[in-house]
Amino acid sequence: MKKIEVMQNVLEANEVIARKNCELLERHHILAINIMSAPGAGKTSLILHTLARLEDKLNIAVIEGDVASTLDAQKVKNKAKAVVQINTKNMPESCSLMAGMIAKALEELPLESINLLLIENIGNLVCPAEFMLGEHKRVVISSLPEGDDKPVKYPLIFATADLVLINKMDLLPYVDFDVAAFCRSVTDLNPKAEIISLSCKTGKGLENWCSWILAQTRTVSAKQ
Amino acid sequence: MKKIEVMQNVLEANEVIARKNCELLERHHILAINIMSAPGAGKTSLILHTLARLEDKLNIAVIEGDVASTLDAQKVKNKAKAVVQINTKNMPESCSLMAGMIAKALEELPLESINLLLIENIGNLVCPAEFMLGEHKRVVISSLPEGDDKPVKYPLIFATADLVLINKMDLLPYVDFDVAAFCRSVTDLNPKAEIISLSCKTGKGLENWCSWILAQTRTVSAKQ
Numbered sequence: 001m002k003k004i005e006v007m008q009n010v011l012e013a014n015e016v017i018a019r020k021n022c023e024l025l026e027r028h029h030i031l032a033i034n035i036m037s038a039p040g041a042g043k044t045s046l047i048l049h050t051l052a053r054l055e056d057k058l059n060i061a062v063i064e065g066d067v068a069s070t071l072d073a074q075k076v077k078n079k080a081k082a083v084v085q086i087n088t089k090n091m092p093e094s095c096s097l098m099a100g101m102i103a104k105a106l107e108e109l110p111l112e113s114i115n116l117l118l119i120e121n122i123g124n125l126v127c128p129a130e131f132m133l134g135e136h137k138r139v140v141i142s143s144l145p146e147g148d149d150k151p152v153k154y155p156l157i158f159a160t161a162d163l164v165l166i167n168k169m170d171l172l173p174y175v176d177f178d179v180a181a182f183c184r185s186v187t188d189l190n191p192k193a194e195i196i197s198l199s200c201k202t203g204k205g206l207e208n209w210c211s212w213i214l215a216q217t218r219t220v221s222a223k224q
Numbered sequence: 225m226k227k228i229e230v231m232q233n234v235l236e237a238n239e240v241i242a243r244k245n246c247e248l249l250e251r252h253h254i255l256a257i258n259i260m261s262a263p264g265a266g267k268t269s270l271i272l273h274t275l276a277r278l279e280d281k282l283n284i285a286v287i288e289g290d291v292a293s294t295l296d297a298q299k300v301k302n303k304a305k306a307v308v309q310i311n312t313k314n315m316p317e318s319c320s321l322m323a324g325m326i327a328k329a330l331e332e333l334p335l336e337s338i339n340l341l342l343i344e345n346i347g348n349l350v351c352p353a354e355f356m357l358g359e360h361k362r363v364v365i366s367s368l369p370e371g372d373d374k375p376v377k378y379p380l381i382f383a384t385a386d387l388v389l390i391n392k393m394d395l396l397p398y399v400d401f402d403v404a405a406f407c408r409s410v411t412d413l414n415p416k417a418e419i420i421s422l423s424c425k426t427g428k429g430l431e432n433w434c435s436w437i438l439a440q441t442r443t444v445s446a447k448q
Binding site for chain 2: 007038067069094095127144149170175
């Protein structure tokens with residue numbers, strides 16, 4: 001079937017560009033983290049908190065992916081070392097960032113002066129799972145109001161994640177969410193995935209996320 | 225670019241099948257509603273409440289779309305007249321239901337004995353906007369914890385909706401969501417869209433949603 005063949009070609013071409021992105025990032029000793037989630041799970045809030053908490057330790061750039069609007073880039077622009085907004089609205093694949101979009105964004109970033117790149121993907125639990133961008137680590141945020149069945153319903157994105165963040169823990173008294181059942185579902189799909197629960201609203205747990213990032217930057221530096 | 229051409233062909237082929245689905249549904253005097261939202265906004269909960277409240281008035285069938293799992297079909301199966309689960313995991317387009325999938329599902333439904341078809345699309349605010357299924361009405365659910373900026377960030381799905389439901393109103397005291405700003409964004413994109421706020425948890429507002437459905441079934445019948 002023609003559509004499947006084209007999709008296969010697109011995935012392979014994406015893989016080649018992703019590898020080049022990764023090589024470029026490693027030449028500049030930059031750790032790149034691909035942050036994925038459903039719409040409104042808290043990607044931008046997490047990035048804003050990360051910038052505030054790690055600005056003394058790391059030089060951070062952000063790539064903001066959105067179908068439309070520059071709302072997120074505007075929120076981030078005064079806090080990050082550099083920001084590039086990607087709008088996918090009129091691109092062949094609007095439902096996910098792809099490696100080619102990241103390659104272009106990297107041309108606009110001051111690679112010599114940053115050591116952490118946070119990539120906010122399109123809010124979507126399906127398409128971003130399929131496209132590697134050249135990142136070193138893949139993070140999926142699930143938020144409590146979405147329900148604890150998301151790993152079972154969207155398995156690929158959880159199966160390919162290095163870290164799963166459970167956000168909006170402050171809403172636990174008001175929604176039905178079985179944290180233990182959620183963690184079991186993640187571990188069934190992906191025994192190596194780490195899991196951190198936090199709340200971008202209260203700040204609780206953000207120190208664990210920041211420690212995780214710092215540990216990754218050390219790992220990437222050690223490889224070079 | 226090859227990908228764009230193929231996508232154009234896929235959309236046109238989808239449109240042809242969607243029209244056939246619609247004709248088949250109208251021959252059987254069935255109103256079809258395509259229910260779309262981000263993951264975890266409350267599509268399945270809404271369908272369960274609708275089945276409970278309208279079972280005396282309408283004969284309702286449900287098509288459940290999920291990337292993986294039969295969780296939703298299992299929840300619905302004892303309440304609906306008939307249920308078909310579609311899993312898109314290994315299909316060329318896994319991020320949305322498409323008209324061809326609906327055509328196959330319609331073959332499995334007792335069309336002569338139903339008058340309302342609720343179609344639960346894949347949890348995704350991007351891809352489902354592009355694919356007509358043969359439905360008469362398109363409904364988008366936005367839930368409060370997702371934030372009030374979703375229409376600006378995912379415009380196509382809101383621009384093509386007949387009705388926008390604001391769900392999880394019970395969480396208003398605990399999250400930042402400006403209902404008036406959200407409604408303004410929807411109306412800017414789509415002045416004809418109706419908006420109903422409700423809570424599947426408390427039941428508040430569900431009577432307005434059910435009245436809306438009943439009004440649509442009368443309109444569809446009147447056309448025939």
